[in-house]
Amino acid sequence: MNLAEKSTAELQRLDSNHYLHPFTDPKALLKKGARVISSADGIYIWDSDGEKILDAMAGLWCVNVGYGREVLSRIAYEQSKELPYYNSFFKTTTPPAIALAEKLVEVTPDGFNQVFYTNSGSEANDTVIRTVRRYWRLLEKPEKRIIISRKRAYHGSTVAAASLCGDSIYHEMDGLPIPDIVHIDCPYWYGEGGDLTPDEFGLKSAQSLESKIKELGPEKVAAFIGEPIQGAGGLIVPPDTYWPEIQRICEKYGILLISDEVICGFGRTGNWFGCETYGFLPDLMPIAKGLSSGYMPIGGVMIHDRIAEVLIKKGGEFSHGYTYSGHPVACAVALGNLKIIEEEQLVEKVAKETGPYLKKRWQEFENHPLVGEVRTVGMLGAIELVEDKDKRKFFDSSMKVGDTCRDFCVENNLVMRALHDAMVVSPPLTITVEQIDEMFDLVKLCLDLTADKFGIS
Numbered sequence: 001m002n003l004a005e006k007s008t009a010e011l012q013r014l015d016s017n018h019y020l021h022p023f024t025d026p027k028a029l030l031k032k033g034a035r036v037i038s039s040a041d042g043i044y045i046w047d048s049d050g051e052k053i054l055d056a057m058a059g060l061w062c063v064n065v066g067y068g069r070e071v072l073s074r075i076a077y078e079q080s081k082e083l084p085y086y087n088s089f090f091k092t093t094t095p096p097a098i099a100l101a102e103k104l105v106e107v108t109p110d111g112f113n114q115v116f117y118t119n120s121g122s123e124a125n126d127t128v129i130r131t132v133r134r135y136w137r138l139l140e141k142p143e144k145r146i147i148i149s150r151k152r153a154y155h156g157s158t159v160a161a162a163s164l165c166g167d168s169i170y171h172e173m174d175g176l177p178i179p180d181i182v183h184i185d186c187p188y189w190y191g192e193g194g195d196l197t198p199d200e201f202g203l204k205s206a207q208s209l210e211s212k213i214k215e216l217g218p219e220k221v222a223a224f225i226g227e228p229i230q231g232a233g234g235l236i237v238p239p240d241t242y243w244p245e246i247q248r249i250c251e252k253y254g255i256l257l258i259s260d261e262v263i264c265g266f267g268r269t270g271n272w273f274g275c276e277t278y279g280f281l282p283d284l285m286p287i288a289k290g291l292s293s294g295y296m297p298i299g300g301v302m303i304h305d306r307i308a309e310v311l312i313k314k315g316g317e318f319s320h321g322y323t324y325s326g327h328p329v330a331c332a333v334a335l336g337n338l339k340i341i342e343e344e345q346l347v348e349k350v351a352k353e354t355g356p357y358l359k360k361r362w363q364e365f366e367n368h369p370l371v372g373e374v375r376t377v378g379m380l381g382a383i384e385l386v387e388d389k390d391k392r393k394f395f396d397s398s399m400k401v402g403d404t405c406r407d408f409c410v411e412n413n414l415v416m417r418a419l420h421d422a423m424v425v426s427p428p429l430t431i432t433v434e435q436i437d438e439m440f441d442l443v444k445l446c447l448d449l450t451a452d453k454f455g456i457s
């Protein structure tokens with residue numbers, strides 16, 4: 001069956017009949033049919049009707065080196081010819097898994113000398129939970145089990161990772177979270193900071209961790225997990241005071257600190273890792289997405305020496321792993337991807353050239369009648385839509401203003417995420433300043449159309 005020869009309508013019919021999509025209402029999909037994406041190059045994707053679309057989300061925050069990298073396709077081909085699969089269980093390994101581990105040690109902050117491979121960010125966070133609890137057991141503190149996460153957090157979609165998420169939509173479906181996971185407030189200054197300055201609010205927000213630890217008892221708390229910048233929760237950029245205070249509190253009470261680098265890792269914030277942008281040093285770092293730029297499914301957990309020493313010296317068998325942990329093709333492609341990031345100096349480009357340019361252009365949106373706040377860091381940008389910017393008054397969620405703006409984006413061949421009423425971009429790190437201008441013009445058009453529709457001027 002050659003699907004390429006089928007009409008879009010036929011593809012859509014087959015799709016809705018047989019494919020249950022992630023995070024999608026199947027009834028709505030049946031009515032409308034999915035957009036069929038059939039090819040991609042650079043920052044653009046094409047649909048089955050030949051429409052060219054600017055992908056300002058780099059897929060799902062992941063295609064850091066942009067689409068159409070032939071070198072990565074060749075690496076996948078060569079590696080699968082040489083050795084398509086072998087595992088790392090029972091004292092075996094493969095050259096690509098070793099080579100990628102060595103490279104990861106090189107690009108991560110000092111003290112990270114071990115990686116555990118997974119196939120996704122969700123599995124990485126499941127691995128984090130098991131590693132943290134095992135660590136405390138080995139130190140003969142098995143009662144230290146509770147993991148503190150935050151509201152608006154997104155850490156994945158397996159039962160354990162979804163439990164770490166901080167929004168009830170992830171929990172309602174099947175009675176999550178699992179036991180011993182609790183959530184505190186997040187550092188969302190624009191929405192919750194009131195009259196405090198961002199720095200005052202950052203400290204206050206971090207100190208809610210201290211209150212929670214005291215309430216639960218530090219002897220029961222195993223770890224705190226957070227994304228350096230919260231992605232799927234609405235691009236919540238923490239005030240500068242936040243992370244150093246979180247680190248201080250974790251050290252004071254002997255709580256492990258986990259930086260979920262699934263979105264922020266591999267150059268997204270203008271450093272290799274988000275924790276470097278915010279000046280803190282975690283114990284564990286789940287990684288995925290930009291690790292392979294989405295060319296192969298792969299994730300992992302970087303483990304600091306402090307933790308690794310205990311696991312190795314005190315531990316027996318680590319009874320955890322996946323058939324495809326350290327998959328040779330995925331590892332080879334990820335390594336090729338990291339080489340592109342290095343050779344093209346994409347992290348430096350974001351820090352010095354395109355990141356500042358995105359900030360400058362996005363700040364222009366502050367004058368738009370619909371825009372309450374603009375947040376940018378590196379190659380991440382959010383535009384918060386509000387009903388009344390002077391009073392910081394948000395739209396009623398039933399008005400679905402963000403979704404409406406997103407629909408205008410779809411009509412105008414732009415992929416931009418609506419997260420609550422924050423419109424978010426996270427384009428490939430290869431985007432040029434000219435392409436940022438092109439993205440700006442499209443975003444502006446969609447904001448204007450949304451403002452018109454809701455009568456905001």
Ligand code: PXG
Nearest residue numbers: 120121122154155156227232260262263288
């Ligand atoms: N941690 C973070 C910080 C993430 O953003 C995961 C873990 C889970 O990774 P996997 O590879 O299991 O999906 C994520 C994933 C969205 C969206 O709508 C965000 C993600 C995934 C899908 C959709 O913004 N983030």
